[in-house]
Amino acid sequence: MKKGLAENEQRVWLCDTTLRDGEQAPGAAFSFHQKEMIARALAEAGIDELEVGVPAMSGSETKMISQLVALHLPVRLITWNRAVLSDLQASYKTGVEGVAISIPASDQQIKNKLRKNRAWVLEQMGQCILNAKKEVGYIVLGLEDASRAELGFLKEILAEAEKLGVDRVRFADTTGLLEPLNVFFTLQELVNGTKIPLEFHGHNDLGMATANSLAAVQAGFKAISVTVGGIGERAGNAALEEVAVALNYSLNQAVRLDLTRLYSIGMMVSWATERKVPRAKPIIGEDVFTHTSSIHIDGVEKDLANYHSFPPESVGRQHSTSIGKYSGRKTILRLLNAKGIELNQETVEDILIKILRKTNRLKRPLAEEEVLGIVARTC
Incomplete structure (x- = not known):
């Protein structure tokens, strides 16, 4: 298996943490069967890395991760750990290829969460990295709350991480407060100051996790942390499907992931977490490739590219089309003609009124079968 990211590699890596950070979403808890199913699907789709859990959490979690390792999936598996030797020792027992070691980077967390200082953070970081290098083949250093950290201290951490031989450093926007311009201009300084590949881990508290992730790539970051459907703590994380498709179609960046599998994987995670996918959720939502307006329907029938920036088939x-308030007479006539139904103008207008009443009552567009039901009752 490939060791990791080369400094000059052009392809952006997608590092999925659905089975770790995604499971921190309120009410989410995967059984082993569900973890295996999701891990297999992501691995087969070509994900670059899977963060599969926190062994130190419990003996049952350690056992599940060990079972995932035993599957020998064609992808690197890593675990999440605090900068505590006992956490790492629990990870080593699972047999994972790599570990992520998380340290607080902001004074807010260093002082007010751990009651420590920067020197302690650097010392603890060094001890844990040196220990991990004896046991695993890949080390990710995670900088928690990096978006609120002092830039000089981040550079100091990166310099030390480079000396210690860390394979990748994860910059976490833990509270989701960043915006794309700030990400681009600030993070370029970090990219230019280190040879270590950098990963962006964005939270979605202000709805900018995907945009921030793209800005990080434009700034020179080599990897993006994602979850399926964007599930995760609070408002969630950058969504795998949004980031992958935006990289491909907005930034023209190659991704190894098979985009046609995104929908099925999204539905799988929705089922496993019992969290319904919002109808308008980009890429995997029920309505995102459905047109109701007559103007749009006419446009896509002439050329799908009139109202789509990429073909729906490319993402599975x-x-x-559906019938709603803005469908208009032309859309109804098109449906009737397709079914070989000929009606006079007065009847068509009557049907339109009934459709409008029903869509207003149901607060949604009507499916073709529902419209044909109205036609049948009217005629």
Whole structure:
């Protein structure tokens, strides 16, 4: 298996943490069967890395991760750990290839969460990295709350991490407060000051996790941390499907992931977590490739690219139409003609009124079968 990210590698790595950070979403708890199913699907789709849990959390978690390792999936598995030797020792027992070691980077967390100082953080970081190098083949240093850290201290951490031979450093926008311009201009300084590949881990508290992730790539970051459907703590994380598709179509950045599998994987995680996917959720939502407006329907029938920046089939979806408030007479006539139904103008207008009443009552567009039901009752 490939060791990791080369300094000059052009492809952006997608590092999925659905089975760790995603499981921190309120109410989410995967069984082993569910973890295996999700891990297999992501590995087969071509994900670059899977963060699969926190062994120090419990003996049952350690056992589940060990079972995942025993599957010998064609992808690197890593675990999340505090900068505590006992956490790392629990990870070593699972047999994972790599570990992520998380340290607080902001004075807010160093002083007010751990009641420590910067010197202690650097010392603890060094001890844990040196210990991990004896046991695993890949080390990610995670900088928690890096978005609120002092830039000079971040550079000091990166310099020390480079000396210690860390394979990748994760910059975490833990509270989701960053915005894309700040990400781009600030993080360029970090990229230019280190040879270590950098990963961006964005939270979605202000709805900017995907945009911030793209800005990080534009700034020179080599990896993006994602979760399926964006599930995670609080408002969640950068969504795998959004980041992967935006990298491919907005930034023209190659990704190894098979985009046609995004929808099925999204539905799988939705089922496993019992969290319904919002209808308008980008890429995997029920309505995102459905047109209701007559103007849009006419446009996509002439050329799908009139209202789509990429083909639905490229992400495992299909274009569809529905009938709603803005569908208009032309859309109804098109449906009737397709079914071989000929009606006079007065009847068509009557059907339109009934459709409008029903869509207003149901607060949603109507499916084709529902419209045909109205036609049948009217005629």
